Amino acid sequence: MGTFYKRSIMIVFCVMAISIGASGEDKQVYDFQIARVHYDGGGDWYSNPTSLPNLLRALKERIGLNVPEKDVEITIDDQDIGKYPMIYMTGHGNISFSSSQIEVLRKYFLNGGFLWADDNYGMDQSFRREIKKLFPESDMVELPFSHRIYDFFYKFPNGLPKIHEHDGKPPQGFGVFVNGRMVIFYTYETDIGDGLESPEVHNDSPEKREQALQMAINIVLYCLNN
């Protein structure tokens, strides 16, 4: 029997062995996926629905990542939260973590998870309160403009871009560090999520939308390299 036939049979056996053994899990293998957190407390966790699909599309087109078309929605109690090393939170209202959710999140972060929280105007107070409950020993610190996240791929020498005006304050980026690693990045008074939305939603200028997209790509690449 020739080498070609031997090889072909080997391949067929391998493929069979594997396909027979495949479980019912999601068999797509992506370079990156993001999960939107459906949190408790009454806030509109679902706001800016087109933002994450737009970000994923940009990651595919600009960075060449193999990513799904849509984000995944999960609750904090979801057993599968560990499958998503980057989770996203946004909204205008109240956020609340139960004590069991705090335990889940703490373990998630210690195991390498990363949260990007984007204040859509109105979630700041409750978010800070809940994060203090989550990590009472760690303060949320404002990142200097020299932080790597601001020039990881695209350059933001003046820190976060200002997408939407809320209270006339400058945009600020905050981090929560655990064991020297930034596990939470909180964008405040910038509204990057709105900037990621499709153009017809907020009628943002192309420049503002580009800034939002570039900053969001930086956040993803930072997460994937740290």
Add this chain to the structure above:
Amino acid sequence: MWLWFLFGFIALIASALYFIARKRVAFKSYLIMNVLRIIFIGILIWLITNPVFVFKRTVTRMKKVYFLVDSSASMNIKDISVEGKSRIDSVNDIISGDLKKKLKKRNIEAEIIEIGDYPVKNNSGRVTASLNESKIISNLKDFFARFNDPDPARIFLVSDGQDTESVSADSIDYPYPVYTVGCGNPNKQKDVMIESIDAPSISELEQEVQFKLKIQKSGFPSNLPVTVKMIDESGNTLEEKKSDGVDFNFSYIPKKVGLESFRFEVSTDGLSEPFLANNIVETGLLVRKNFIRIMVLGVPSWDLGFFIRSINGIKNVRLSIYNIVGTKKGEIFSMNSKSFENISDVMKSLPHQDMIVLSDVSADMFATDDLNELVNFVRKKGGGLMVFGGSRTLGSGNWQNTCLRDIIPVELIDNDFMAVSVLVNADKTVVSDPVLSGIIGKNDFSRQPPLYGLNVVHKIKPAARLILEGKTEQGGKVPVFAMMNCGAGKTALFCARNFYKWSTQEKNNFSGQDFLSVFFKNMIGYLAASDEESYISINIPGINYILGEKIPVEVTVLDRTYSPAKGSQVKGSAVSADGKTVSIDFLPVAGEPATFHSSFLAPEAGKYSIKIQATSSSRDILNARSDIIVHNPVVEFKYIEANWDLLEKIAKKSGGKFLDLDSFKSNVDGIRSKSVNEKLSITKLVIDYPFVLLFLIGIITLEWFLRIKNGLS
């Protein structure tokens, strides 16, 4: 006391022998012979105890003049005012010439004491200046403490006054007046010197080192142009700079591991200087490869992020991360420089790395030359290659049609990537393999979450070792992790994709986070750190030391996972270039596991190799070394002018007088020859007196005569 017992015993024997013959001799003769013999034996035994006669005698001698001559390094300076002669030569010429003749003519004794490191009598008549620094006041104090001449004719201290200790002339008591003699030139002299060098003494391989020199121009215009050269051990000029400023910066990129020494020379262009020794400064640089350099090249992904997080905690790792992003052909994005770089240029820098990690990288992104660079890096340079699976790599990334197929531990098939669920297990035959050290036993593979992506390889190469195997739910087996020696280097392949999910999930007590963190560290130990020295961290604060300075050494012994090695022990020694060895005894540092501290003093100037041998409970004996240079102290060359102020203060405080060299010659004219009575205590061994021997011979001869006379044999 025992000697007197011996004496008694021998005397008893002697008497007994006579007693046997007693009947044949008269009692009177018997008694005399016995007494003579006992006296003889007694004196003989007494002499064994080295008895001495001590007596006092009053002698008359001439008063002495003492010349305390500074023999420190600055006495080598040739001042412009004394052409062609160093300070010490001028002093020698005066003392051994005019002064000694004058003193001898008037029957005055002279004694020369060198005041260098410590006071020492000079019998040769000429003093040689050393390279050591001078401590004038401490030396004077030391001299007076030992001085036992109650009535010296005069004490001269001949020096340039250059002093390296900050001790005041008022700090000691002077029992006699000291006539200080200032040699050298106390006025500002024309001198260009290297005032200081600011440079790291320990550097990493191929990392730029900056030498910052400060030049001092004394007696010259401040804008005088000077030339500074950086010269290597072989005498080759590495760099030459000319400027009218005083700050000179030199940069150097070390290319080889070990101790390198450099000489920096400053010179004026054509202008003469009275003193050149301070125009040269030597310094050492210890070049170490005390870290592991890893280039990570891959598509940004959760797997890559987790890998980077895992190894970022290793103290000695330096990462260069390149992301394959965007659509720019032939370019990759450097996360270190935050810019796009040419792939070919990046691959050419591979020889500066210890290991490369390719994560989901297609062969098609490289030019043929780039791939050859990669293969050479592994095969010829001994580099390590770690490959992670993915949908763009290995068989799915066209590796099988390039030279990359030859350096990985498996045979590939086309389009090998599968999205599957595979449970991983370690074969029983490899559980003791060092790459699984610290993992097996802690984690039960049978309870782990499955892998969700895999490159299905054809088979393991004969030279490779299969470490982890995947098992499908239906029992099919697929290789997951294999390793192979490849020429001078090593390669490893982790076929898995989405292994990050192990890190974020905890299931049935299986901690993927723990498993992968330790596993990746072990991999780096296998692939990149073939040198056992990477497991011993030697921490010496500097490389350049001054003779007499304590040299601290701290050692940390690491295990295969780069954690402090439990139960380790360390011993060390410092070996000079000519083989002299100083033992270094280490003590454990409290609160720092597997860390030991010691310090030692080098016996002389020169290069030393600090050799460390460590043992731990889990590993064989490890050896590592580090080098240092010990320099002779030359601090007093910082300023070449003589410091007569100090000499004047000593003279004033002691009641003496300050003299320059010319006055010194004539000063001895005023010393009057005068005899002194000195009571001497004389001690002499009894055996040195000839009459003792004659007395013994007389006794034994008399005894022998009596025996013969009485008919005894």
